[in-house]
Amino acid sequence: MTKEISSIHNPLIKSLYQLKVKSKVRQKQGLFLIEGQREISLALKSDYQIQSIVFQPDIITEEEVRKFVPEHIKLISVSKEVYEKLAYRDSTQGMLALVETKNQDLKNLKLTSRNPLILVAEAPEKPGNIGALLRTADAANVDAVIIANPKTDLYNPNIIRSSVGCLFTNTIATGTTTEIIQFLKNHNIGIYCAALQASDDYHKQDYTKPTAIVVGTEATGLSQEWLDNATQNIIIPMQGEIDSMNVSVAAGILVFEAKRQRGFE
Numbered sequence: 001m002t003k004e005i006s007s008i009h010n011p012l013i014k015s016l017y018q019l020k021v022k023s024k025v026r027q028k029q030g031l032f033l034i035e036g037q038r039e040i041s042l043a044l045k046s047d048y049q050i051q052s053i054v055f056q057p058d059i060i061t062e063e064e065v066r067k068f069v070p071e072h073i074k075l076i077s078v079s080k081e082v083y084e085k086l087a088y089r090d091s092t093q094g095m096l097a098l099v100e101t102k103n104q105d106l107k108n109l110k111l112t113s114r115n116p117l118i119l120v121a122e123a124p125e126k127p128g129n130i131g132a133l134l135r136t137a138d139a140a141n142v143d144a145v146i147i148a149n150p151k152t153d154l155y156n157p158n159i160i161r162s163s164v165g166c167l168f169t170n171t172i173a174t175g176t177t178t179e180i181i182q183f184l185k186n187h188n189i190g191i192y193c194a195a196l197q198a199s200d201d202y203h204k205q206d207y208t209k210p211t212a213i214v215v216g217t218e219a220t221g222l223s224q225e226w227l228d229n230a231t232q233n234i235i236i237p238m239q240g241e242i243d244s245m246n247v248s249v250a251a252g253i254l255v256f257e258a259k260r261q262r263g264f265e
Helices: 013-022 023-029 037-045 061-066 081-086 126-138 157-162 175-185 222-231 247-261
Strands: 003-005 031-035 050-055 074-080 095-100 117-122 142-149 172-175 190-194 197-201 211-215 232-235
Touching: 013 023, 013 031, 013 095, 013 142, 013 247, 023 031, 031 037, 031 197, 037 050, 037 061, 037 095, 037 172, 061 074, 074 081, 081 095, 117 126, 117 175, 117 247, 126 157, 126 247, 142 175, 172 175, 175 190, 175 222, 190 222, 190 247, 211 247
Parallel strands: 003 074, 050 074, 117 142, 117 211, 142 172, 190 211, 190 232, 197 232
Antiparallel strands: 031 095, 050 095
C-alpha cells in the first residue's frame, strides 16, 4: 500500500532532508538519496539496494512508477511542497529513491581484467570535478576509479547530479595514497602520474600493459609520494599561456590515449 505524506514536518521527511544536506548523516546511516529516473535506473542496474521511492503524483503517477521499479520497493506519495523540499534539481522527473550506500573501501576492490586500466584521482574536492571524472571514466569504460584521500563523500547530491548517474556505472574504490600505491604495485600496475616535474610527454608512453593514470587537483597537483613512486611522470604539452587545465579534461586526454593504444578494447 502506498503511503501518503503532505507535511514537510513529517519525521520521515525531516530524516530524508538530513540525508540530502548532511554528509555525516549519510555516512552514519549508510543511506542516501537519488533523484531522477535515469539515475535511479542506473543504480538498480548496478545492484544498489533501494529501500523506497518518493514520488510526486502531479509529475508522475503511481502506475508509471510501478512500471519503473520492482514490486517489493515501497512507494511514498508526497505533496508538491514536500517534494520541492527534498528535490535537489529545479527540473525534475518527480522521483526520489532512498538507497543504501556501498562499502567502497579499497580492500573490497576486485579487478576482473588481466590488463586493467585504472583512473586514480588524489584528493578531489569539488563535487562537480568528481562527477566529471566519473563521466570520463564511464565514457572510456575504465576498469576502476580510485579516489585517494577523498575530501567529500561520494554520495553527495552534487556528485550524483554532475556525474549524470555515472557514480553507479563505474567500479569505485577509496583509500589513502599509501594504500593505493601499494595496491597498484601488488598488482603490477604501472603508475603514470600527471605532473609538471621530471615529466615526459604523455603520448610517448606505453599504456598497453596494466596501467593507472593518476591525476591531482588543479591547485596543488599530486603529492610527492605519488611522484616518488611513479613508473613515469607524464605531462600534456600546453601551447597557451597557462600551465594547467581542468582535471577531468586532463584525465580524458590521458585515459583516451591509453584506450587508443589498446585499440579501444
